[in-house]
Amino acid sequence: xxEEVELSDEQKKEIAKWFLLNSPAGEIQYVAKDxxxxxxxxxxxxEATMDxxxxxxxxxxxxxxxxGRIGDLSSVLVTSYGELAGNEFLDPRTAQVAxxxxxxxxxxxxxxxxxxELPSPYIEEFRGALDAEILKYIGEAYPKGxxxxxxxxxxxxxxxxxxxxxxxxxxxxxxxxxxxCNGSWLSVWKIEFKDDIQVLEPDRQIAGAGAHYFxxxxxxxxxxxxxxxxxxxxxxxxxxxxxxxxxCHHETxxxxxxxxxYSNLPDTTxxxxxxxxxxxxxxxxxxxxxxxxxxxxxxxxLGIGK
Amino acid sequence: MEAAMxxxxxxxxxxSETALxxxxxxxxxxxxxxxxxxxxxxxxxxxxxxxxxxILCEYNRDADSYRSPWSNKYQPPLEDAPYPxxxxxxxxxxxxxxxxxxxxxxxxxxxxxxxMWEDENEGFVACFLIKKDGLxxxxxxxxxxxxxxxxxxxxxxxxxxxxxxxxYCLTSTVMLYLTTKDExxxxxxxxxxxxxxxxxxxxxxxxxxxxxxxxxxEMEGKLRxxxxxxxxxxxxxxxxxxxxxxEIAQMRLPDS
Numbered sequence: 001x002x003e004e005v006e007l008s009d010e011q012k013k014e015i016a017k018w019f020l021l022n023s024p025a026g027e028i029q030y031v032a033k034d035x036x037x038x039x040x041x042x043x044x045x046x047e048a049t050m051d052x053x054x055x056x057x058x059x060x061x062x063x064x065x066x067x068g069r070i071g072d073l074s075s076v077l078v079t080s081y082g083e084l085a086g087n088e089f090l091d092p093r094t095a096q097v098a099x100x101x102x103x104x105x106x107x108x109x110x111x112x113x114x115x116x117e118l119p120s121p122y123i124e125e126f127r128g129a130l131d132a133e134i135l136k137y138i139g140e141a142y143p144k145g146x147x148x149x150x151x152x153x154x155x156x157x158x159x160x161x162x163x164x165x166x167x168x169x170x171x172x173x174x175x176x177x178x179x180x181c182n183g184s185w186l187s188v189w190k191i192e193f194k195d196d197i198q199v200l201e202p203d204r205q206i207a208g209a210g211a212h213y214f215x216x217x218x219x220x221x222x223x224x225x226x227x228x229x230x231x232x233x234x235x236x237x238x239x240x241x242x243x244x245x246x247x248c249h250h251e252t253x254x255x256x257x258x259x260x261x262y263s264n265l266p267d268t269t270x271x272x273x274x275x276x277x278x279x280x281x282x283x284x285x286x287x288x289x290x291x292x293x294x295x296x297x298x299x300x301x302l303g304i305g306k
Numbered sequence: 307m308e309a310a311m312x313x314x315x316x317x318x319x320x321x322s323e324t325a326l327x328x329x330x331x332x333x334x335x336x337x338x339x340x341x342x343x344x345x346x347x348x349x350x351x352x353x354x355x356x357x358x359x360x361i362l363c364e365y366n367r368d369a370d371s372y373r374s375p376w377s378n379k380y381q382p383p384l385e386d387a388p389y390p391x392x393x394x395x396x397x398x399x400x401x402x403x404x405x406x407x408x409x410x411x412x413x414x415x416x417x418x419x420x421x422m423w424e425d426e427n428e429g430f431v432a433c434f435l436i437k438k439d440g441l442x443x444x445x446x447x448x449x450x451x452x453x454x455x456x457x458x459x460x461x462x463x464x465x466x467x468x469x470x471x472x473x474y475c476l477t478s479t480v481m482l483y484l485t486t487k488d489e490x491x492x493x494x495x496x497x498x499x500x501x502x503x504x505x506x507x508x509x510x511x512x513x514x515x516x517x518x519x520x521x522x523x524e525m526e527g528k529l530r531x532x533x534x535x536x537x538x539x540x541x542x543x544x545x546x547x548x549x550x551x552x553e554i555a556q557m558r559l560p561d562s
Contacts, residue, residue, distance in 0.1 A: 007331055015328045019313060022325075027316050034316075037309035038332055142549050172548045183544035209548070211541035212316070219498030219533070220318045221541040226492060254492070255549060261486060261494050262542045269484055273440045273456040274530055278411035286404070286519035287512050 009044050016048035024212040024220065025060055025184035026175040028053070029105070053102040054086065061171050061186055063146045064107045066091065066098050076100075076107060081150040081167050090117060092150060093131055119155035126193070127151055127166055129240035134168055137244050141251070142185075145172040152190075166191045168247065180215035184208075189247055193233060209258065223261075225254050307336050314344055319481060319497040322346060345479045345499055348437045348457045350417060353377055361419040361435040363459065375402045375419045390422050394430055398422045401515055405434055408519065412526070413438045413456070428466040434522055435459055440484075453485040458529075460522050467510055476504045476521050480529045498537050500529060 007015075016035055023031040036045050061079045076082070076091040076098040084090055089098050095118055099109040119127060131149040138145040147170045154164030168189040175182045186208045211221040227250055231242045278284065310329050317325045326344050330337050342364060349362045356376035360366075366373045368387045371380040375398060380387050390398055401420040409418040416438035424430050440454025458480050465473035481499040504525055508517045 012332065015332060018328065019317070019325070022317060022321060024316055024318070031313060031316055034309035034312040038313065038329065144548065174544060174547055181540055181544055183541070183548055185545070185548040209545045211544040213498075213537055213540040213544070214315050216502075217498060217500030217537060218315050218317075218319060219496070219500070219537040219541060220320075221494075221496050221538075221545070222318075223494045223545075224492050251549070255545075258494065258545060259542075262538065269440075269454065269486060270530075270534060273413070273438055273454050273482070273484075274526070275412050275414070276527070276530065280411070284408050284411060284519065284523055286516040286523075 009041075012039060012041065012044045013048045013051075016044060017052040020048065020052035021056055021059075023056065024182060025210055026173055026182045027177075027212070028056055030177070049103045053105070057100075057102055057105065058083070060184065061169055061188075062105065063171060063173075064098065064100060064105065066094075066096065066107050066110050075146055077146060077148045077169055077171060079148075079150070079169055081152050081169070082148065084117060090150075092118070092127060092148060119151040120158055122158055123151050123155055123164060125236040126164075126239060129236040130166060130168065130191075130243055133240040133244035134170070134247070137248055138170055141248065142170070142172045144174060145170055145185075147171070163192065163194050165193065168243075170247075181211070181213045183211035183221075185210075187247075187251060189243075191243060193239075223258060227254075307333075307339060310336065310340065311343065319499050320483065320495075322499075345457075345459065345481055345501070347455065347481060347483075348435060348459070350437060351381060353381065355379065359417050361417060361437055363421070363433060363435060365423070365431075365433040365461075366419075366421045373421070375399075375421060388423070390430075391424060394422050394424060397514065398432075401432065401434070401518075404515060404519065408523070409436055415439075416456075425463070429464045429472075432462045432464065432518060433460070434462070434518070453483065455481075455483045457481040458526065460525065462518050462521065464514060464518070470509055470511065471507055472510050472514070472517075474506050474508060474517060474521060476506075476518075476525060478502055478504070478522070478525045478529060480526070480533065482533055496538060496541065498533060500532060500537065502529060502532075 016039055019031055019035050020028060032049060036042070039045050057078045058080050061077050063075050063077050066074050066076050074091065074094050076089055078089050078100065082090040082092070084097060087100050087102060089100060090113055091098060095113045096110050097113050097117065098107045099111070100107045118124070127149050134147050134149060138147050147168065150167045150169070152165050152167050154162055157164045168191065170187045171185065173184040209221065209223045213219045229246050229250065231246060233239065310333060313329070314322065314325060322344070323346055326340065326346060329340055333340065350359045351362055351372055352359050353374040353376050356374065358376050360374045360376060362372045366375070368380065368384060371382050371384040371387065373380050373387070373389070378389065378395060389395070398420060401422070405418050405420050409416055413436065416436055418434070418436045420432060420434050422430055422432045436456070436458040438456040440456070458478065460476060460478045463475040479499060479501040483497045485493065485495045487493045502525065504521060506521060510517070
């Protein structure tokens with residue numbers, strides 16, 4: 001029985017945020033539109049979007065185009081790794097800072113990054129080399145991929161002997177709202193460079209794939225995968241190559257097993273839920289009530305059927 | 307209301323319960339519309355008189371009590387509650403028995419319930435429900451299914467008999483949840499719900515149950531195929547578009 005209690009603005013705002021944060025990749029604007037209608041209260045709606053959009057954007061690591069350099073449409077990935085201030089995000093590749101409007105999901109302005117915001121030349125050697133290798137990799141592997149490499153720890157390290165951490169973010173989205181289908185792929189590789197042990201570990205890669213198909217229905221896929229690996233610390237170029245190869249190897253393997261999951265689906269997993277046909281391989285004999293009474297008696301005798 | 311349904315179509319089926327209660331609290335005046343149009347995973351109660359479980363839905367509910375198809379009693383007990391006529395109750399009993407066998411043949415387990423009631427047009431409405439929990443399959447595990455559920459709701463409106471024929475309108479909804487987890491592929495979750503309608507005019511020579519049963523069987527088959535090929539196929543296609551399985555991306559050798 002629904003109680004006719006009026007919700008407080010705070011409660012409505014929390015509900016609105018929940019819907020926004022749980023929107024499938026690429027669909028938050030549609031959800032926001034429907035939500036505005038349902039809420040019927042622009043004050044609450046605006047507060048909810050101001051809170052929810054930044055979190056959504058960073059969780060999904062959305063990619064925005066940076067206006068500016070003529071003939072060179074660079075893009076920036078909105079992530080917590082590159083966040084300098086609430087709406088300022090660093091693009092390490094072009095050494096620029098993008099100022100973005102979270103709710104409209106656009107980049108409104110670009111400025112060059114200051115020296116304090118960028119990593120040291122020593123770090124940049126590694127970061128840049130890795131960035132170049134990853135770019136090559138995604139150029140081949142991802143038709144619509146974008147990537148970025150951030151330094152999340154130790155960006156001011158001047159020379160060998162200290163630990164630092166780089167994060168590789170690879171993101172690809174395909175949005176076909178007209179075909180009622182949207183999908184996203186996101187992989188995040190954290191790489192710790194431990195110079196004193198001469199080892200580096202891509203630590204806990206999280207590859208996430210998601211897809212949403214909703215023509216006359218509502219079907220979601222989400223798949224998450226974690227793994228670890230390691231390799232030897234070498235020169236910046238060699239490191240970059242070996243890391244890129246490791247990433248390529250793991251992602252390819254993962255994709256292979258996703259494919260396998262999908263192929264197995266009809267015969268195993270699905271069959272556990274509902275068979276295509278009964279064991280008799282014929283349709284159910286609805287007209288044969290005599291058979292039913294028999295079946296019922298047999299069932300009672302054998303104690304089958306609770 | 308349209309916006310509310312729009313929201314439900316986007317939210318992940320696993321979160322539909324939360325989404326529905328959120329919408330109910332935001333739009334209390336639309337609660338009966340929301341409850342009848344939004345599908346929720348099926349819940350079950352245990353009939354203590356007959357020692358069997360039965361499925362809950364809007365069609366066997368009155369206030370906060372639910373009528374068991376086995377004992378025909380409301381749990382918890384309720385006064386002045388609606389019951390089907392004795393004629394219809396006979397059909398309901400037979401339907402429950404036959405449907406249970408059907409269910410066993412296709413689902414090798416699970417729970418089913420059928421509810422019937424008269425409607426204003428001298429016809430009646432029947433609701434066939436199936437709930438299958440994939441963790442307890444009939445014959446041992448075939449796969450690494452961690453969690454899985456299939457909920458089916460079939461509502462058939464049967465028109466009055468005219469010259470030996472009757473009109474049947476079937477609306478079916480299937481909700482499916484699959485989660486597999488293993489070492490190499492991590493966790494993989496596919497969930498969905500689809501809804502379809504089917505209308506037929508059939509002779510009542512073999513009885514209503516036969517007609518309804520055949521329609522449901524055909525519909526379930528179509529929905530299962532649809533889910534498998536179209537829906538799962540589309541999501542798989544999407545992932546492959548984003549990152550094609552690569553014989554192309556090769557390990558690159560260092561330039562020496």
